[in-house]
Amino acid sequence: MGAPRYPLLSIARLRMGIDGAGVNTLVGGAGCPLRCRWCINKKLLDEASAEMISAEELFDRVKIDDLYFRATGGGVTFGGGEALLYAVFIRRFRALCPEEWMIRAETSLAVSPALVRTAAGAVDEFIVDCKDTDEAVYRAYTGGDGNLMWENLRLLCSLVAPERILVRVPLIPGYNTPAHQARSVDHLKKLGLTRFDLFSYVVRE
Numbered sequence: 052m053g054a055p056r057y058p059l060l061s062i063a064r065l066r067m068g069i070d071g072a073g074v075n076t077l078v079g080g081a082g083c084p085l086r087c088r089w090c091i092n093k094k095l096l097d098e099a100s101a102e103m104i105s106a107e108e109l110f111d112r113v114k115i116d117d118l119y120f121r122a123t124g125g126g127v128t129f130g131g132g133e134a135l136l137y138a139v140f141i142r143r144f145r146a147l148c149p150e151e152w153m154i155r156a157e158t159s160l161a162v163s164p165a166l167v168r169t170a171a172g173a174v175d176e177f178i179v180d181c182k183d184t185d186e187a188v189y190r191a192y193t194g195g196d197g198n199l200m201w202e203n204l205r206l207l208c209s210l211v212a213p214e215r216i217l218v219r220v221p222l223i224p225g226y227n228t229p230a231h232q233a234r235s236v237d238h239l240k241k242l243g244l245t246r247f248d249l250f251s252y253v254v255r256e
């Protein structure tokens with residue numbers, strides 16, 4: 052098997068207060084197994100539109116902000132799309148980076164458990180968009196399997212400390228309610244999770 056490549060859509064530099072502590076570069080990738088009704092960018096689902104790059108090429112493009120990353124506790128955030136589809140790539144990229152860089156990944160956890168295990172050894176902080184822990188809501192909104200998300204979240208909690216996981220719990224217009232949102236947080240707390248971001252999707256049809 053050759054070196055893993057990443058379907059790059061965009062690089063956004065010098066982000067502050069959006070992807071976690073410090074100055075961060077957001078690396079946007081294509082591809083996602085879910086089909087969320089209010090997905091803001093359907094292009095993310097189409098890998099054909101992306102540039103396939105190696106970990107070394109990506110490192111060369113983002114290292115310009117090395118000093119900012121080190122000075123502020125920031126680093127590189129993989130977004131998408133579904134970042135953990137590329138866990139093997141992220142592991143290779145992490146090995147190239149200075150230890151001081153924070154590597155973050157935005158994920159819905161709609162991937163195989165093997166990829167979650169790989170990512171656990173390479174990613175410093177996970178930003179998990181759980182959608183909703185109610186299986187019926189999850190399936191209706193994403194077309195995917197809420198049980199897979201839940202089992203992967205349990206797995207991730209067994210592999211990394213809860214402080215390394217931020218769970219985004221959205222209010223999804225037309226699909227769930229504030230009561231669902233509160234119930235999801237209750238479920239998530241039972242896994243030992245402590246960091247939540249409650250917010251509402253903004254829908255533009």
Ligand code: SF4
Pocket residue numbers: 083084085086087089090091092095131132133159
């Ligand atoms: S998980 Fe994110 S990228 Fe994937 S379909 Fe849902 S909103 Fe779009």
